Amino acid sequence: MTETQQIVKEFLNKCGIVFEDYKMLDGMLIPRDTLLSQEKYENIKEDLTKIKKMYSSGALTALQKSAEKKQKWPLLNLVRQILKSNNYNMDPIRKSNGYTKEGKKKYLRFFIIKKIKSTKEVEVEVN
Numbered sequence: 753m754t755e756t757q758q759i760v761k762e763f764l765n766k767c768g769i770v771f772e773d774y775k776m777l778d779g780m781l782i783p784r785d786t787l788l789s790q791e792k793y794e795n796i797k798e799d800l801t802k803i804k805k806m807y808s809s810g811a812l813t814a815l816q817k818s819a820e821k822k823q824k825w826p827l828l829n830l831v832r833q834i835l836k837s838n839n840y841n842m843d844p845i846r847k848s849n850g851y852t853k854e855g856k857k858k859y860l861r862f863f864i865i866k867k868i869k870s871t872k873e874v875e876v877e878v879n
Contacts, residue, residue, distance in 0.1 A: 756806050763799050777865050784861040787828040839868045
């Protein structure tokens with residue numbers, strides 16, 4: 753594991769995405785509420801300087817100075833952008849959680865992390 757991968761792993765672990773090896777990420781289910789926590793964002797702010805050295809704030813808008821003010825959920829955006837730069841997608845999922853007393857349907861919201869296949873991997877599967 754490279755130093756960059758190690759720093760990203762530690763960052764994601766602090767965000768609530770706990771894993772030992774990158775292979776474990778594929779198919780992992782994360783509750784959306786864990787990434788909406790303002791408390792967690794405050795805790796990881798000190799790690800942003802390390803991450804800014806690895807990634808351009810032009811490419812990852814969640815690393816920009818104004819991100820906290822302009823973005824509704826900066827931690828969720830940052831995690832999504834870092835995973836995307838490491839060839840992983842976060843796909844949203846809604847699961848039914850019953851109904852309210854008024855009859856409105858309730859949902860639990862999650863993200864599932866999926867590995868993005870490279871064009872070479874897709875070509876091998878086709879042939």
